Amino acid sequence: MTIERSPHDLAPFAVSMGDPAGVGPEIVAKAWAVREAQGLPPFFVIGERRAIEQVWDGPIATISTPDEAVLHFGSALPCLQLDMGGEVTPGEPSADGAQCALHALEIGIGLAKSCAAAGLVTAPVGKTQLYSVGFTHPGQTEFIAERCGIARNNAVMMLAGPTLRVVPVTVHIPLKDVPTTLSIELIRARAKVTAKGLRRNFGIEHPRIAVAGLNPHGGESGNLGREEIDIIAPAVRSLRDEGLDITGPHSPDAMFHGPARENYDAALCMYHDQALIPLKALHFDDGVNMTLGLPIVRTSPDHGTAFGIAGQNIASPGAMIAAIRMAEKAARYRALMETDGCSDIRTGTGVE
Amino acid sequence: MTIERSPHDLAPFAVSMGDPAGVGPEIVAKAWAVREAQGLPPFFVIGERRAIEQVWDGPIATISTPDEAVLHFGSALPCLQLDMGGEVTPGEPSADGAQCALHALEIGIGLAKSCAAAGLVTAPVGKTQLYSVGFTHPGQTEFIAERCGIARNNAVMMLAGPTLRVVPVTVHIPLKDVPTTLSIELIRARAKVTAKGLRRNFGIEHPRIAVAGLNPHGGESGNLGREEIDIIAPAVRSLRDEGLDITGPHSPDAMFHGPARENYDAALCMYHDQALIPLKALHFDDGVNMTLGLPIVRTSPDHGTAFGIAGQNIASPGAMIAAIRMAEKAARYRALMETDGCSDIRTGTGVE
Numbered sequence: 001m002t003i004e005r006s007p008h009d010l011a012p013f014a015v016s017m018g019d020p021a022g023v024g025p026e027i028v029a030k031a032w033a034v035r036e037a038q039g040l041p042p043f044f045v046i047g048e049r050r051a052i053e054q055v056w057d058g059p060i061a062t063i064s065t066p067d068e069a070v071l072h073f074g075s076a077l078p079c080l081q082l083d084m085g086g087e088v089t090p091g092e093p094s095a096d097g098a099q100c101a102l103h104a105l106e107i108g109i110g111l112a113k114s115c116a117a118a119g120l121v122t123a124p125v126g127k128t129q130l131y132s133v134g135f136t137h138p139g140q141t142e143f144i145a146e147r148c149g150i151a152r153n154n155a156v157m158m159l160a161g162p163t164l165r166v167v168p169v170t171v172h173i174p175l176k177d178v179p180t181t182l183s184i185e186l187i188r189a190r191a192k193v194t195a196k197g198l199r200r201n202f203g204i205e206h207p208r209i210a211v212a213g214l215n216p217h218g219g220e221s222g223n224l225g226r227e228e229i230d231i232i233a234p235a236v237r238s239l240r241d242e243g244l245d246i247t248g249p250h251s252p253d254a255m256f257h258g259p260a261r262e263n264y265d266a267a268l269c270m271y272h273d274q275a276l277i278p279l280k281a282l283h284f285d286d287g288v289n290m291t292l293g294l295p296i297v298r299t300s301p302d303h304g305t306a307f308g309i310a311g312q313n314i315a316s317p318g319a320m321i322a323a324i325r326m327a328e329k330a331a332r333y334r335a336l337m338e339t340d341g342c343s344d345i346r347t348g349t350g351v352e
Numbered sequence: 353m354t355i356e357r358s359p360h361d362l363a364p365f366a367v368s369m370g371d372p373a374g375v376g377p378e379i380v381a382k383a384w385a386v387r388e389a390q391g392l393p394p395f396f397v398i399g400e401r402r403a404i405e406q407v408w409d410g411p412i413a414t415i416s417t418p419d420e421a422v423l424h425f426g427s428a429l430p431c432l433q434l435d436m437g438g439e440v441t442p443g444e445p446s447a448d449g450a451q452c453a454l455h456a457l458e459i460g461i462g463l464a465k466s467c468a469a470a471g472l473v474t475a476p477v478g479k480t481q482l483y484s485v486g487f488t489h490p491g492q493t494e495f496i497a498e499r500c501g502i503a504r505n506n507a508v509m510m511l512a513g514p515t516l517r518v519v520p521v522t523v524h525i526p527l528k529d530v531p532t533t534l535s536i537e538l539i540r541a542r543a544k545v546t547a548k549g550l551r552r553n554f555g556i557e558h559p560r561i562a563v564a565g566l567n568p569h570g571g572e573s574g575n576l577g578r579e580e581i582d583i584i585a586p587a588v589r590s591l592r593d594e595g596l597d598i599t600g601p602h603s604p605d606a607m608f609h610g611p612a613r614e615n616y617d618a619a620l621c622m623y624h625d626q627a628l629i630p631l632k633a634l635h636f637d638d639g640v641n642m643t644l645g646l647p648i649v650r651t652s653p654d655h656g657t658a659f660g661i662a663g664q665n666i667a668s669p670g671a672m673i674a675a676i677r678m679a680e681k682a683a684r685y686r687a688l689m690e691t692d693g694c695s696d697i698r699t700g701t702g703v704e
Contacts, residue, residue: 127572174577175567176531215527216624220479225526253628257636272568273626276605281630284609 010041010118010331011342012069012078013324014111016104017047018123020084021093022305023315024101028123029056030317031324032077038321041328043121044069044078046104046111051088051097052079055311066116080107090311098129105140109147112296115342119297119327120144123320124305138172140300141291148294153186156193156292158266159275159302160326161283164256165202165266166275167194167292178271179214179227187211187235191268195244197292198265200337201330210255210264211236211248212274218251232270256282285318288326297330299323362393362470362683363694364421364430365676366463368456369399370475372436373445374657375667380475381408382669383676384429390673393680395473396421396430398456398463403440403449404431407663418468432459442663450481457492461499464648467694471649471679472496475672476657490524492652493643500646505538508545508644510618511627511654512678513635516608517554517618518627519546519644530623531566531579539563539587543620547596549644550617552689553682562607562616563588563600564626570603584622608634637670640678649682651675 018024028045029052031038045052049060061076063069069078084100105125111117122140137143145155158167169190170181191209198207213232215225222229232249239246247264254260255267256278269275279287279302287302301319309315335342370376380397381404383390397404401412413428415421421430436452457477463469474492489495497507510519521542522533543561550559565584567577574581584601591598599616606612607619608630621627631639631654639654653671661667687694 172568172576174531174571175579176528176577179526179528216524216628219526224524225528227527252625253632256629256633259636273604274629276568277608277626277629278633280605281608281633284611 010328010335011116012066012073013041013043013119013121013327013331014066014080014108014117015043015045015121015324016108016123017045017051017101018104019093019101019126019129019305019307020048020051020088020097021090021310022124022126022307023310024123024305025051026055026310026313026315027301027317027320028052029058029077030315031320033058034317034321035073038325040321040324041118042070042073043324044073044080046080046107047082048084048088048100049079049081050084052077054088055090055313066111082107091307093126093129093305093307095129095133098126098133098135101125102130102133102135105143106147109144109296112298113148118331118342119299121320121323121327122298122300124301124303126305126307144291144296144298145294148296150294153189154193154293156190156197158194158197158290158292159279159287160290161279161287163258164261164279164282165198166269166279167266168269168272168275170271172272175271175273182214182227182231182270184231184235184238187232187268188239191235191239191244191246193293194266194268197290200334201290201292201297202265203329203333203336204265206245207266208264209244209246209266209268210250211246211268212252212255212270213249214252214270217253218249227270285316286322287319288323290326290330297327297334299327299330362680362687363468364418364425365393365395365471365473365679365683366418366432366460366469367395367397367473367676368460368475369397369403369453370456371445371453371478371481371657371659372400372403372440372449373442373662374476374478374659375662376475376657377403378407378662378665378667379653379669379672380404381410381429382667383672385410386669386673387425390677392673392676393470394422394425395676396425396432398432398460399434400436400440400452401431401433402436404429406440407442407665418463434459443659445478445481445657445659447481447485450478450485450487453477454482454485454487457495458499461496461648464650465500470683470694471651473672473675473679474650474652476653476655478657478659493641496643496648496650497646500648502646505541506545506645508542508549510546510549510642510644511631511639512642513631513639515610516613516631516634517550518621518631519618520621520624520627522623524624527623527625534566534579534583534622536583536587536590539584539620540591543587543591543596543598545645546618546620549642552686553642553644553649554617555681555685555688556617558597559618560616561596561598561618561620562602563598563620564604564607564622565601566604566622569605570601579622637668638674639671640675642678642682649679649686651679651682
């Protein structure tokens with residue numbers, strides 16, 4: 001089937017459903033329901049249609065290619081159907097569901113890589129369930145990086161809300177391992193990907209990065225820890241010498257209030273919760289996880305499967321909506337700059 | 353001089369000026385200037401009058417005893433004068449200034465202990481300066497605890513804003529020392545002082561405490577660190593068995609958004625920035641530091657000397673105002689419950 005698109009139109013966005021027993025099916029459906037009011041671009045969900053039907057009674061259109069999504073998007077939620085074995089029960093994750101989530105992720109990556117999808121938005125998966133079916137990556141991000149041929153260290157997690165963007169230098173490791181994992185090279189690598197990612201995905205020509213310290217008050221000149229002196233400050237200095245607009249190390253507790261946030265486009269944080277605590281305190285309902293450093297656009301809502309509330313029709317689609325919208329913006333900035341492999345299609349006249 | 357007070361009146365509050373070259377003099381004066389609009393109780397400042405005159409041209413009344421503060425409070429900022437050697441220059445801290453700040457703190461503690469002041473509010477000091485004049489405590493809090501005959505571990509720092517109260521279990525230590533410093537006993541001790549402090553100082557009869565985990569996502573069942581399993585959970589369980597309304601360990605990044613904050617009266621945090629980052633992100637301008645576990649009421653604005661902006665008339669008195677107000681509330685709750693040594697005076701008819 002050939003779909004005519006006007007020049008500069010994007011392909012539809014792929015949304016992997018995540019664990020069918022989590023809130024993924026519900027928030028995707030709810031996002032579709034408000035597509036017009038929210039001005040969302042065409043998207044389709046990849047996963048088991050039954051999981052959506054269990055929690056939502058709106059129209060669903062089964063599709064077999066992404067382009068069909070554009071045809072149906074106005075009247076039904078397009079679903080690239082993946083048959084999952086066994087029953088789907090909201091709130092009760094299973095190995096079959098994990099397998100289905102992994103399958104959806106794999107297909108979504110492939111479609112985004114081939115430019116059949118303008119980007120990939122991933123709904124949450126249950127890691128315990130994924131591990132049980134042989135998944136060995138720390139999370140979806142690392143899996144996506146590998147499939148894109150990107151070294152893990154170069155695929156960087158950014159969490160973004162309306163007034164704050166954060167990038168953790170270390171992520172899913174025990175807190176006790178953070179000080180020994182930090183290095184000048186690691187901070188430099190993360191900062192560079194962050195700067196490039198802000199340009200590519202957010203259209204910020206001259207990105208400003210603020211780097212957090214590790215210790216209370218940024219170590220108080222070494223009295224409360226030396227990582228600022230030995231690792232963080234040298235990294236910041238060398239990056240500044242190379243022309244980056246980067247400051248720090250800052251006292252971690254003094255860089256996340258309103259006026260401080262106006263001084264940077266992204267905060268580079270030393271560990272998971274230094275980044276996630278302020279982001280979620282400020283933007284719990286609309287925080288988006290965007291992976292920087294990938295050839296494809298990839299975002300996800302910044303929350304988990306929430307098995308405990310799945311199927312109760314109380315999950316907020318806010319973060320999913322924000323994730324779809326952020327993916328669209330990133331795809332448009334990339335298309336404008338023609339910096340990725342899909343730009344030939346996006347500026348073209350059609351695709352089959 | 354004998355001052356008549358109506359029954360249940362509190363003594364005036366002592367405000368130690370902190371470093372004369374910091375923002376302390378300015379924010380105390382600004383707080384006095386809005387005393388009526390803000391409904392502040394009578395207070396007096398302890399410090400070098402010249403430091404205030406340099407940054408403020410309002411009326412100052414030199415007093416020699418706390419009770420004179422009540423007489424003058426309506427028309428001038430009462431100042432218990434401490435002569436400081438040398439010049440006072442805003443933004444330029446000196447050893448003389450540090451000495452003066454320490455002297456003011458010492459006098460303030462004495463007046464609160466003797467009940468001549470209903471409580472002590474401390475403006476910020478410069479630690480580097482204090483260390484240079486022989487101060488050996490980590491901060492004002494530990495100094496106050498010692499002067500009150502309280503073991504350091506039993507004087508507990510709480511940071512409180514309008515929608516969040518946090519208590520860090522470990523405070524001014526390098527992040528790398530946090531995992532090895534945490535213990536079941538330390539968490540238990542902090543939790544107990546916190547529960548008692550919420551009753552005594554905030555009038556919360558049945559305080560609810562939420563305990564944070566240490567690692568990302570609370571350790572993910574041991575996959576990202578074992579402190580939750582080995583230390584935090586056992587501490588929480590034992591406290592719950594003893595009747596405390598306490599929950600956790602919670603995923604640190606999921607406990608500080610609005611709806612989560614409604615589930616507890618205080619969050620018990622494992623390290624400085626886990627507590628201070630959300631508190632300051634949400635309440636940068638009106639966060640108050642209150643010391644729990646002391647025989648006296650003690651609060652302070654949750655910010656530093658801000659030497660960089662001292663003397664420019666741009667410092668916000670918000671946190672100082674909030675600190676004075678919180679001290680007053682705590683003193684009133686204590687008086688109501690007659691749980692401290694000043695209640696005989698507070699319910700009496702006069703004091704000289």
